[in-house]
Amino acid sequence: MDMSVNIAGVRLKNPVMTASGTFGSGMEYSEFVDISKLGAIVTKGVSLTPWSGNPTPRIAETYGGMLNAIGLQNPGIDTFIERDLEFLKGYDTKVIVNVCGKSIEEYVGVVERLADTNADMLEINVSCPNVKEGAIAFGQDPKALEKITKEIVKKAKQPVIMKLSPNVTDIALMAKVCEDCGADAVSMINTITGMKIDVNRRTFVLANRTGGLSGPAIRPVAVRMVYQAAHAVKIPIIGMGGITCAEDALEFIMAGAAAVAVGAANFTDPFATQKVISGIEEYMDNNGIDNIGELVGCVG
Numbered sequence: 001m002d003m004s005v006n007i008a009g010v011r012l013k014n015p016v017m018t019a020s021g022t023f024g025s026g027m028e029y030s031e032f033v034d035i036s037k038l039g040a041i042v043t044k045g046v047s048l049t050p051w052s053g054n055p056t057p058r059i060a061e062t063y064g065g066m067l068n069a070i071g072l073q074n075p076g077i078d079t080f081i082e083r084d085l086e087f088l089k090g091y092d093t094k095v096i097v098n099v100c101g102k103s104i105e106e107y108v109g110v111v112e113r114l115a116d117t118n119a120d121m122l123e124i125n126v127s128c129p130n131v132k133e134g135a136i137a138f139g140q141d142p143k144a145l146e147k148i149t150k151e152i153v154k155k156a157k158q159p160v161i162m163k164l165s166p167n168v169t170d171i172a173l174m175a176k177v178c179e180d181c182g183a184d185a186v187s188m189i190n191t192i193t194g195m196k197i198d199v200n201r202r203t204f205v206l207a208n209r210t211g212g213l214s215g216p217a218i219r220p221v222a223v224r225m226v227y228q229a230a231h232a233v234k235i236p237i238i239g240m241g242g243i244t245c246a247e248d249a250l251e252f253i254m255a256g257a258a259a260v261a262v263g264a265a266n267f268t269d270p271f272a273t274q275k276v277i278s279g280i281e282e283y284m285d286n287n288g289i290d291n292i293g294e295l296v297g298c299v300g
Contacts, residue, residue: 007259026091040093040120067195077110088118188238219248227254
């Protein structure tokens, strides 16, 4: 049985990875999870300089999911390389670094700093607000997405994965823009913008007012978007959004995803990724599937 997948020339031992921002760089989970069994670990977003994130409260539970407005808090690229990437050298898994920034120059600065590191791929978070264009996210404007993708592809030494925002009218168009600009893969979906109000206090639950909705509640939307993108592009798609078990992951794969990422489920069950891997393996065994590739996009 072959569970390995190939993303832009990088071979993953299986199609299961972590979603950025839900697993740190593995340090917190390493006593529970054998990181070497993961197809890849996707790190928390890293920026050129340290970011302090948004004011608290910045997390709220919702029915079927959670809202977060962390604001991509991180220590910056220098600390990240010295601490996080150094830690990950001890594990036999692929490393995908999530990159964030507030301008194209900031993104490119991080990408260039990662050129000679042990990062295997780069995942570019284009849901960040573009401060030079009125704080509209790079991934919500096709022209801004085109510009940033071209600049990053030009500078990157590793394969580039563009992480798409679901807060758009046409996800297939955005995926096609990335493909046409030279991206090696796309990942989707990032969180859906949401809001929660405390009716007793008559105020917003999150200090930021809005936050990103993740968890099982968004999975049907995410599966639909992966399906649409898979029919628009030929580059690999990494699917995510509310995966809690192998069946959820298989939905994404059958919709057209070459690989999947487990996110919010890590908060409630640190073994979630391991369970998804073993569950997919069991499904393949029970159904006589020799190669995971047989299932990718099989629903047509």
